[in-house]
Amino acid sequence: MTGPLESALAELLERFHDGQPVALGRAISLVENERPGFQDFLHEVLRVGPRAARIGFTGPPGAGKSSLLSMVATNCRTQDEQLGVVAVDPTSSYSGGALLGDRIRMSDLATDPGIFIRSMATRGSLGGLATTTKEVLDLMDAFGFDRVLIETVGVGQTELEITAAADTVIVVLVPESGDAIQTMKAGLMEIADIFVVNKADRPGADRLVKDLRQGLHLRAATAIESAPAHHGLDLARIMRKESCEEPRGPGWSPPVLSTVAQSGEGVEDLMDTIKAHRFWLEESGELEERRRGRRKVRIQDVVDRELRRTAWRSDTVLAELDQGLERIQKRKDTPYSVAWDILDRLLR
Amino acid sequence: MQSIDQQIRVLVAKPGLDGHDRGAKVIASALRDAGFEVIYTGLHQSPEMIVNAAIQEDVHVVAMSILSGAHMTLFPKVRELLDGAGANHILLTGGGIIPVEDIEDLESRGIGRLFGPGTPTTEVIDYIQDWFEDQETS
Ligand SMILES: Nc1nc2c(ncn2[C@@H]2O[C@H](COP(=O)(O)OP(=O)(O)OP(=O)(O)O)[C@@H](O)[C@H]2O)c(=O)[nH]1
Ligand SMILES: [Mg+2]
Numbered sequence: 001m002t003g004p005l006e007s008a009l010a011e012l013l014e015r016f017h018d019g020q021p022v023a024l025g026r027a028i029s030l031v032e033n034e035r036p037g038f039q040d041f042l043h044e045v046l047r048v049g050p051r052a053a054r055i056g057f058t059g060p061p062g063a064g065k066s067s068l069l070s071m072v073a074t075n076c077r078t079q080d081e082q083l084g085v086v087a088v089d090p091t092s093s094y095s096g097g098a099l100l101g102d103r104i105r106m107s108d109l110a111t112d113p114g115i116f117i118r119s120m121a122t123r124g125s126l127g128g129l130a131t132t133t134k135e136v137l138d139l140m141d142a143f144g145f146d147r148v149l150i151e152t153v154g155v156g157q158t159e160l161e162i163t164a165a166a167d168t169v170i171v172v173l174v175p176e177s178g179d180a181i182q183t184m185k186a187g188l189m190e191i192a193d194i195f196v197v198n199k200a201d202r203p204g205a206d207r208l209v210k211d212l213r214q215g216l217h218l219r220a221a222t223a224i225e226s227a228p229a230h231h232g233l234d235l236a237r238i239m240r241k242e243s244c245e246e247p248r249g250p251g252w253s254p255p256v257l258s259t260v261a262q263s264g265e266g267v268e269d270l271m272d273t274i275k276a277h278r279f280w281l282e283e284s285g286e287l288e289e290r291r292r293g294r295r296k297v298r299i300q301d302v303v304d305r306e307l308r309r310t311a312w313r314s315d316t317v318l319a320e321l322d323q324g325l326e327r328i329q330k331r332k333d334t335p336y337s338v339a340w341d342i343l344d345r346l347l348r
Numbered sequence: 349m350q351s352i353d354q355q356i357r358v359l360v361a362k363p364g365l366d367g368h369d370r371g372a373k374v375i376a377s378a379l380r381d382a383g384f385e386v387i388y389t390g391l392h393q394s395p396e397m398i399v400n401a402a403i404q405e406d407v408h409v410v411a412m413s414i415l416s417g418a419h420m421t422l423f424p425k426v427r428e429l430l431d432g433a434g435a436n437h438i439l440l441t442g443g444g445i446i447p448v449e450d451i452e453d454l455e456s457r458g459i460g461r462l463f464g465p466g467t468p469t470t471e472v473i474d475y476i477q478d479w480f481e482d483q484e485t486s
Contacts, residue, residue: 022434025406033355096355097380103401104390110397116404121385123355 005044009037013044016143021116024143028118031135039302042135045142050291052084052141052148053278056166058128058191061154063172064198066105067261068270069149073109075271076147084140085117087151088129098122102151116140127161128152134165134294163191164297167290168277170194170270173212175204180215189219192254193277196270200258212256252280310346317342356480357385357407361398363426364416367391371444371465372413378469379411384476395422399429402438408483409476412442419446423459439479443467 005013012030015023027045031038055072057065066087073083087102098121109115118140120130129152130136140148152162162169171192173183176199183189195216197209255273259266281287311317324338360376362369369391379386387405389397402410410430414422419442427440443463446454451462461475 020434022403025403029406091385092380095381095383097383098385099376099380100385100387101390103387107390107392107397110389111394111400117401118404119387 005040006037009041013041016045019144024116024139025118027139028136031139032120032130032132034132038135042138046138048142050138050141052145053168054137054141054148054150054166055274056150056152056162056169057172058152058160058162058169059154059172059188060174060177063154063174063177064259064261065151065154065172066102068170068172068196068198068259068267069151070106070109071259071261071264071267072270072274073106073115073149075267077109077112077114080114081146082144083115084137084143084145084148085115085151086120086133086136086140086148087117088120088122088133088153090153091121091123093124116143116145122153125161129161129165133161134298137165160187160191164294167281167287168193168274170196170274172196172198173208174199175202175208177208179208180211183212184215189215193252194270194273195254195256196266197256197258198261200266201260201263205258209256209258216254216256252277252284252286307346311342314346317345320345354480354484355385356383356409356476357387357405358409358411358476359387359389359398359402359405359407361389361393361401361410361412362391363393363395363398363412363422364414364418365392366416368415369413371415375411375413375443375469375472379473379476382473382477384473395425395429398426399433399435402430403433403435407438408480409439409441411472411476412440412444414442414444414446417445419444419454419462420450423454423462424457427458437483439476441472441475443472 004010009030012023012026016027027041030041057069059065069085069087073085076083085106087100089098089100089102091098100119100121102119103110103117106117109117118136120133120136122130125131129150133150137148137150150162150166169191171183171188171194173188173195174197177183195212197205197212199205257266257269257273259270261267281290320342321338324333324341327333328335328338358379360372360379362372372388376386376388387401387407389401398410398412410426412422412426423440423442430436430438430440439460441460441462443465445465446462451464454462460479463472
């Protein structure tokens with residue numbers, strides 16, 4: 001592990017560091033397909049720490065995630081930020097193929113050299129992201145983008161991997177999504193840093209906004225008794241330096257905004273809120289905390305994966321497994337004693 | 349179903365001004381059902397948009413559907429831009445209403461096979477799959 005890169009990969013790395021989009025495109029495929037050497041490549045790339053602001057967009061199918069992301073991206077580009085976008089769509093479990101259509105809503109950005117969009121299929125992963133989306137975000141970060149935007153597949157329930165991938169999670173809902181209770185049941189209350197009620201041009205949007213604020217208020221009140229009622233975002237309070245000098249920052253209660261992604265209405269508010277959240281993340285130490293959490297999970301993932309691979313590729317382990325099965329049949333062992341024997345051998 | 353390390357990625361693009369993308373959508377879903385990952389970009393794509401997308405998505409194949417009659421400029425233009433961007437490994441294929449002489453002319457100029465209207469989608473799928481396997485073994 002992590003020896004010198006094989007020459008083709010070393011050349012790719014050089015072109016990657018040189019900022020060539022073709023090299024980024026290929027590097028993403030290397031990682032996505034977990035081709036030989038991908039871990040060594042990531043090791044080289046991760047020598048520079050994370051820099052980019054990672055913003056996730058999640059929410060039910062058709063809520064307007066791509067449209068909103070596109071508006072946010074356009075807005076960031078006016079500030080001359082360099083942007084990466086990763087958009088995840090589901091793999092069909094029937095054919096193993098996928099129709100990745102998020103780019104359709106991002107046509108306006110298609111020839112902008114300051115933005116790089118990559119579509120990913122889930123390939124069997126159920127968490128709302130693809131198995132290697134987090135690694136792809138690292139690649140984009142290391143490539144030098146100021147901001148990386150991530151769109152998850154339309155979430156139903158429990159597809160909440162985005163919290164482990166993004167610094168800021170935006171939950172996009174629409175009047176048709178139902179009420180706040182349903183949002184709570186889906187587990188979306190816990191993961192949102194910012195709520196957006198999109199399609200505010202449709203009836204029912206105001207009600208949902210009110211409903212969500214009330215739901216959040218109730219949660220906050222039970223969580224921290226002293227927390228003040230907090231309707232919407234008090235930008236002034238968050239931006240004010242003094243209030244941020246408290247040890248862990250003033251805390252963050254997720255604001256609820258409304259937008260019309262098609263016309264761009266409300267997008268500027270959303271931008272301000274994203275910036276305010278970033279400011280809070282940095283000042284409160286929460287950003288470092290989240291990054292630390294991500295690194296921990298990455299280490300655990302790699303260890304898990306390598307252990308599993310080592311185990312089931314080893315002839316002695318496979319032999320032990322076979323013998324164990326025999327002994328179980330003769331009632332001399334149980335699956336547990338066999339497993340412990342195998343673990344003993346592996347970890348010895 | 350394909351194993352992951354041979355997952356074929358195809359960009360289905362609809363360049364030009366005509367507003368009919370039924371054909372493109374049919375082929376996109378057929379390719380998906382054949383186990384390919386298909387990136388669909390929507391209508392009115394310029395050659396520059398198509399090539400940018402192909403590079404960012406690192407696709408193996410670009411398939412263009414052209415009904416507007418502009419095939420003689422669009423196919424060579426996209427090929428030229430792909431090659432210029434260092435993506436000469438990408439297969440450019442497609443279909444639409446294209447006269448046989450034009451197909452022969454284009455195919456002789458480095459464009460992959462082109463399919464007329466009404467071609468069974470299985471033919472396109474087989475062509476891409478065969479091309480891909482040749483690539484992998486060569
Ligand atoms: N009326 C209205 N329609 C909108 C708005 N935003 C998006 N749409 C439309 O809603 C549809 C879905 O938008 P997308 O941006 O593709 O939604 P998505 O959440 O990315 O969808 P998936 O990726 O398929 O889950 C499109 O037809 C959009 O044009 C809005 O603010 N108002
Ligand atoms: Mg989308």
